Amino acid sequence: MKYRRRKRLSAEEYxxxxxxxxxxxxxxxxxLIESKLDDDILLAEEVLEKILPHTGNSLRVGITGVPGVGKSTFIESFGKHITSQEKKLAVLTIDPSSQISGGSILGDKTRMEELSNDPLAYVRPSAAGSALGGVNYKTRETMLLCEAAGFDVILIETVGVGQSETTVKGMVDFFLLLMLAGAGDELQGIKRGIMEMADAIAITKVDGDNVRRGQLARAEYQNALHLFPPSETGWSPKVMTCSSVDKEGLDDILDNIMKFEKDMKTKGYFQSNRQQQNLHWMHETIESYLKRSFYNNSAVSEKIDSLENGVIQNKVPALTGARKLIDIYKNTKN
Amino acid sequence: MKYRRRKRLSAEEYxxxxxxxxxxxxxxxxxLIESKLDDDILLAEEVLEKILPHTGNSLRVGITGVPGVGKSTFIESFGKHITSQEKKLAVLTIDPSSQISGGSILGDKTRMEELSNDPLAYVRPSAAGSALGGVNYKTRETMLLCEAAGFDVILIETVGVGQSETTVKGMVDFFLLLMLAGAGDELQGIKRGIMEMADAIAITKVDGDNVRRGQLARAEYQNALHLFPPSETGWSPKVMTCSSVDKEGLDDILDNIMKFEKDMKTKGYFQSNRQQQNLHWMHETIESYLKRSFYNNSAVSEKIDSLENGVIQNKVPALTGARKLIDIYKNTKN
Known part of the structure; x- marks a missing residue:
């Protein structure tokens, strides 16, 4: 079999x-960052160390919402609005289907055709992977690379139905929740707790026949948010309406994000939040290593099913199940 | 020094x-369950195994709310209401002060004097400990012992300001949130996300001058809850008002809990929730063991501060910090 072998770059060259x-x-x-080969992992780390001093200058925005809320269309219009202001934009999207199909990543690029052809924009889809509930486990490092490459704004899209929101919330400065008008069935898909994580809510598709319903929903949600405990930063999440088709409300949303950035920088929360996120990420990485090492241990794997069953059926105390597996692990690790 | 040595019981006798x-x-x-001595731990496990077939028959209720909401007074009145129906009640309270003072557990008993003297009630305060954000790390096992002892209802009180709610939510059937009327400053202390965990909200101290304000708050919160995504069980949390002084509304709350139990048992969620909780607890126990083993490793402890600082200051990539600590850990564990 013939294939073209690309010259391997050095960390410096990268x-x-x-x-x-x-x-x-x-x-x-x-x-390279996404690779799981040992050599690549070390090289990727070197690259990260070298670009680190050039990171930290972009605004990191997470966007979430259930399928059907119009995420791609929103990101396309909102992204064009951002680049129209001469800001360089990177979009990291998670392809929800790729977890099942094993990767038709092209789908995403076609989803955002206009943005993909915009010289100020860079769209990078990635397979969802299973590691962190749908977020590619290297999304955070990908974001750092984009930052070093000089993008002013980075949008990170998540699916809005899994645990990925918490992960994304932990790597962005601003978390935008997209919602549909009407508090009925459309909400079914949104995970509890996500509303409280939002720094702003945008109600999408507020155009045509839907305008009045959108305004009502806006008022309702704004009311509901007042009942939430206030954030320690003093930021009050705003509910806005928008239409990706009519290009309405996109400026309000961008203004709100810019206001957030300014406020938080003045109060010092912007930097302190990022520091905490860095630290948290180190510990997350350690903890997921520990879990992998435990659950991938072959002696543990061998016993885990029967102990889990015992615990589920209330025949084995959870503590005993845990202690037995821990003993097995301790006796077999080298 | 003279002390009276109590005969050690066998697992069978316990x-x-x-x-x-x-x-x-x-x-x-x-x-014994709370002890950290190796011998006691093994004996405790044996006891748990023996009583396990006798557990599962009580209704497990978590109660939370910020300091000042009137938790003890509520539990005292609500508890008396429960025992007045000839139900046997165990109350596990967490003493918030004991984390600092190192243990004046007596405080709790005096807090609930009437209940402590009720032959149908058993009040067990425990030091908060730091393991799981305020919940004693053996609260779950304590609950199992009480269950085997034949209590019909077990109330578990948490402080409402830490991470303990998630832990308690993970061990109870029903989670009751106590709130004060007024959505202002009183809310400051409640952690975000807790409202969405509640199976019901009770507004306390709705008596005297406070009745109208309580009613208004009830309507507001009920409205807000409608905007939350519905739970997959189909249960809609109700907002109720009560007064511990006037003994008002306590029956509504108990009725609501009983209705929940009935509904969930009919739908099968009651059992499946407990099975998932058991399983989750086994994995929690494993993961906290893994973390303790890692962070208590002396070589890791020695390096962690400087790496954490590097990561906070954005001088070391989080991945590199994690990888370095993992390497140290791997090289030193026996």
């Missing part, structure tokens, strides 16, 4: 290319 | 005593 804004090298670096 | 409802043996068993 870092230089990224910092110059070379998109081909950026894309290759992201692929 | 189990028999508990199942017979002997409160002295129950109390000693709880102390």
């Amino acid at each position: 870092a230089e290319g990224i910092i110059k804004g070379d998109r081909i090298i950026l894309s290759r670096a992201i692929t | 189990a028999e005593g508990i199942i017979k409802g002997d409160r002295i043996i129950l109390s000693r068993a709880i102390t």
Whole structure:
């Protein structure tokens, strides 16, 4: 079999290319970051260390909402609005289907055709993976690479039905929740707790026949948010309406995000939040390593099903199940 | 030094005593469960295994609310209402002060004097400990012992300001949130996300001058809850008002809990929720063991501060910090 072998770049070459804004090298670096080969992992770490001083200058925005809320269309219109202000934009999207199909990543690019062809925009879809409930487990590092490449705004899209929101909330400065008008069945898909994580809510598809319903929903949600305990930063999430078709309300949303950035920077919460996120990410990484090491242990795997069954059926105390597995693990690790 | 040495009971004796409802043996068993001595841990496990077939028959209710909401007074009145219906009641309270003071557990008993003297009630305060954000790390096992001792209802009180709610939510059938009328400053203390965990909300101190305000708050909260995504069980949390002083509304709350139990049992969610909780508890126990083993490792402890600082200051990538600590851990564990 013949294949073209690409020359392997050094960490230095990757870092230089990224910092110059070379998109081909950026894309290759992201692929490197996502790799699970030992050699790649070490090289990726070196690249990260080199670009780290060039990170931290973009605004990181997470966007979530259930399927059907119009996420891609929103990101396309909102993204164009951002680039129309001469801001460079990177969009990291998670392809929800890829977990099942094993990866038709092209889908995403076609979903956001206009944005993909915008010279100020960079759209990078990634397979969802199962590690962190749908978020690619290297999304955070991908974001750092984009930052070093000089993008002003980074949008990270999540699916809005899994645990990925918590993960994304933990890596962005601003978390935007997209909702549909009407508090009925459409809400079924949204996980509890997500509303309280939002820094703003945008009600989508508020156009045509839907305008009045959208305004009502806006008022209702705004009311509901007042009942939530206030955030320690003093930020009050605003509910806005928008239409991706009519390009309405997009400026309000961007203004709100900019106001948030300014407020939080003045109060010092912007930086302290990022510091806490960094620290948290280190510990998350450690803890997921520990769990992998435990649950992938072959002696543990062998016993876990029967102990789990015993615990589920209330025949084995949870503590005993845990202690037995821990003993097995301790006796077999090298 | 002279001290009276109590004869150590066998697992069999403990189990028999508990199942017979002997409160002295129950109390000693709880102390055994809370012990951190290796011998006690193994004996405690044996006791748990023996009583396990006798557990599962009580209704487990978590009660939370910020300090000042009137938790003890509520539990006292509500508890008396429960025992007045000839139901046997166990109350497990967490003493919030004991984390600081190192244990003045007596405080709790005096807080609920009437209930403590009720022959149908058993009040067991425990030091909060730091393990799980204020919940004693053996609260779940203590609950099982009480269940085997034949209590019909078990109330578990949490402080409402830490992470303990998630832990308690994970061990009870029904989670009751106590709130004060007025959505202002009183809310500051409640952690975000707790409202969405509640199976019901009770607004306390709705008496005297406060009645109208309480009624208004009830309507407001009920409205707000409608905007939350519905739970998959189909249960809609109700907002109720009550007065511990006037003994008003306590029957409504108990009725609501009983209705919940009936509904969930009919739909099968009651059992499946408990099975998932059991399983989850086994994994929680494993994961907290893994973390303790990692962070208590002396070589890890030695390096962690400087790596954490590097990560906070954005000088070390979080991944690198994690990888370095993991390497240290792998190289030093035996």
